Amino acid sequence: MTFITEKNKIYSIYTILYNEYGPQGWWPVDGKYFPENEKPFEIIVGAILTQNTSWQNADRALYNLRQKKLISPQKIICTKIDVLRTLIKPSGYYKQKAARLRAISLFFLKHLKEEVPKREDLLKVTGIGPETADSILLYAFHTPVFVVDAYTKRMFIRLDLVEKDDTYTDIQNIFLNSLPCDHSLFNEYHALIVKQGKEVCRKRPLCSICILRKKKVCSFNFFITGK
């Protein structure tokens, strides 16, 4: 007889999703830190470009920047704002995001030599909110922080593990208190949540194909009543 507590439920869900979907191949969990390696800065740029935007669109913008060899704080600062805007246009909100890329570039030129930035400092940068800050810390610097996004909230409300009015921090703490503190676990879990949120636990959910419902972790059930 085994009890499913809310704590190990969080971990069980990870296991089920991982077994179902496999590794998601998000930003790599090895490699060197910025500025020794330029890859982490590309992750940072990607984190901004994908704000409320599909990765496909963000990646087009990233591709343009890569072609022009602009993936470095120095280059972004030096690039004329109109050029920058044009290059990142496919990611949407291109005026805001151009300004945000400049702001984060300035931040890393000023504050960072080798060490990992502080979350509170990242949050002071214009355009860096909690999710982007945590994405940067997790995916670029391998800091074990759990990234919460709209998918996470929607999905875990349905799983009855999160309340409707829980804040970003509330939700984050639920995960941090339930999981071993491991950056590669957090990396993979967040990516799996995004996968599940996109394909199954959508705004209009497809409960009939949900692996979590099949495994009896989720009792939420959605029926289309009309038509």
Place this chain on the structure above:
DNA sequence: ATCCAGGCGTTAT
């Protein structure tokens, strides 16, 4: 045609 995407800052209640 409508809705949605790996949010954030500003402004109104």
Place this chain on the structure above:
DNA sequence: ATAACGCATGGA
């Protein structure tokens, strides 16, 4: 403190 709004492109 929390809610609503604008920002913008490309795919389903």
